[in-house]
Amino acid sequence: LSMTEFQAHVGxxxxxxxxxxxxxxxxxxxxxxxxxxxxxxxxAMNTNGDTQVTRHEFDHYYTQLLHHLNQHHG
Structure with a gap:
């Protein structure tokens, strides 16, 4: 997936x-x-290393990612 394709997908x-x-x-x-x-x-999501990503791990990952992106690029 190229950057152009990614941008077309996400807008x-x-x-x-x-x-x-x-x-x-x-x-x-x-x-x-x-x-x-x-x-x-x-x-990055599987913080407890149990080979499964819980809803909490998923939500935490994306919340942290968006927060990081907002601080450094927003």
Whole structure:
């Protein structure tokens, strides 16, 4: 998934599209592989390491991510 494709999906006017994309683009090649996206999000969400992401972990992850993006890019 390229940055252009990502922006088309989330909406080009979405304020955090680029920083959010860059958060997942671990190798900084301006493309998101399934592996990059899944590994990054899963490991960040699964805070207790039990191989399952609870609703609480999911909500906490996205709340923290949006807060971080707002502080640094908003």
């Amino acid at each position: 080009a006017d979405f304020l955090f599209a680029e920083p959010l994309f860059n958060n997942y683009d671990v190798n900084k090649d301006q493309k998101l592989s399934v592996q990059e996206f899944v590994d990054n999000a899963y490991h």
